[in-house]
Amino acid sequence: MKSLDQKATRIFLKLVEGMKRIGSNRKIDNTEGVFMPVCVEVIGKPTTKPRLVSPGLVVSVTHYHEVERDLVTDPEVTFLWTGKNIFPMTFEQGGMCYRQWVKIEDGRISYHKGGQADLAMFCNEWMRNIADQQEL
Secondary structure, eight states, X not given: OOOOOHHXXXXXXXXXXXXXXXXXXXXXXXXXXXXXXXXXXXXXXXXXXXXXXXXXXXXXXXXXXEETTEEEEEEEEEEEEOSSXXXXXXXXXXXXXXXXXXXXXXXXXXXOHHHHHHHHHHHHHHHHHHHHHHTO
């Protein structure tokens, strides 16, 4: 699987700093509404065989906007954070588009090579945009 590049990894680690447990979350809004805030949450802990991802966590990074008083993702990406590498897994755009490029099922990881690599390339740029917009 393709992980985030070094610069995107550094940015991701700033986003998740101090977040080590399921349910840990934060909203980062350093722009007083000029750009959408970024929301980060630890949403799970995968189990795999062999113990490939220990001490892995699944992290959601998203922007939200409001449509008719409902919060809509713009986008949301989930990441597998192994402590060493960060692998983008899923992409959702406002309920209109959902792609699961990495699947952890019955303790095994499977993934779509091309789709997951494309998502990693997108996330490398997205992390840079988040850092620029939020002055990280």
